[in-house]
Structure formats: C-alpha cells, structure tokens
Amino acid sequence: MAFPTYRVAQELARCLEARGLKYAIGGSIALAYAAEPRSTKDVDINLFMTPDAGGEALTVLQGAGMDIDIEAALVLARERFDAIGYVHRVRIDLFFDSIPLHGLALARQRRRATRPLPPPMPESGRGGAASLA
Numbered sequence: 001m002a003f004p005t006y007r008v009a010q011e012l013a014r015c016l017e018a019r020g021l022k023y024a025i026g027g028s029i030a031l032a033y034a035a036e037p038r039s040t041k042d043v044d045i046n047l048f049m050t051p052d053a054g055g056e057a058l059t060v061l062q063g064a065g066m067d068i069d070i071e072a073a074l075v076l077a078r079e080r081f082d083a084i085g086y087v088h089r090v091r092i093d094l095f096f097d098s099i100p101l102h103g104l105a106l107a108r109q110r111r112r113a114t115r116p117l118p119p120p121m122p123e124s125g126r127g128g129a130a131s132l133a
Helices: 005-018 027-032 054-064 071-080 100-108
Strands: 023-026 041-048 082-087 089-096 128-132
Touching: 005 023, 005 027, 005 054, 005 082, 005 089, 023 082, 027 041, 041 054, 054 071, 054 082, 054 089, 071 082, 071 089
Parallel strands: 041 089
Antiparallel strands: 023 041, 023 128, 082 089
16 A cells, blocks of 8 residues: 555644644645645655654654654754654654754745645655645
8 A cells, every 4th residue: 555755744744733733844745835746755844843842743743653763763853953754664854943044944934735736746856845734
C-alpha cells in the first residue's frame, strides 16, 4: 500500500493543528500550493518552538504514526536544531527555532486550505512554507 507524501503531510498537520501547536509545512509541498507541484520524497515541518519545548510536538507526531525516538531526537535538536522521523517510508525533516529568520517565517506564514493537487512534476524547484489545515 502506498502512502503518498502529500497525504502524510496533511495528517501530521491535522494532528499538530488539533493540539494548537505552531508549525508550517515547507519545501516542495508548500511550493505546490503556490506554483507547479513537483515530486518530493520527504515532508519538511518547521516547528515554531525551541528544542526544549519540542517534546509535546514530537509526542503528537509520534501518536500520528511517526517513527521517532523522542529522547534521541531532542538531543539532536538541541545540538543542530533539527530532527528526523519517518511515517512508513516517508522521511519527515523537523526544524526547530534556531535563528531570528525562523520567527520571521512564522510572522509571514500564509495559511492554505488543503485541496487535491495535480500530480507532481519531476523537475526541481525552490521550496516555500505554508501551513496545511
């Protein structure tokens, strides 16, 4: 059974949204809501919180089906401000607050309602950030 990347992103976003956690889906998935969709094999999630405050978000994502060792992810996040998990075979790249630009991204975040997307195109493009709800 296939687990399309876009569907995984929507489910994770739904779970974060339900808990009122600040996040944004970025990269190719966000770009697809503003421009021509392209293929992607991962989901980029910006978590607008410090690694020390990230335990709740990681617990929510784990409850949504993400395979992640929360304690190990928090150790990595404190060192590098990122962590990695998986939903089935879809890689989930998580990014925590680390520089002022992250806060500016939250302030400029645009909400997009989820909608069916046309099939992604195989060529590369630049990523963006949008929250899926």
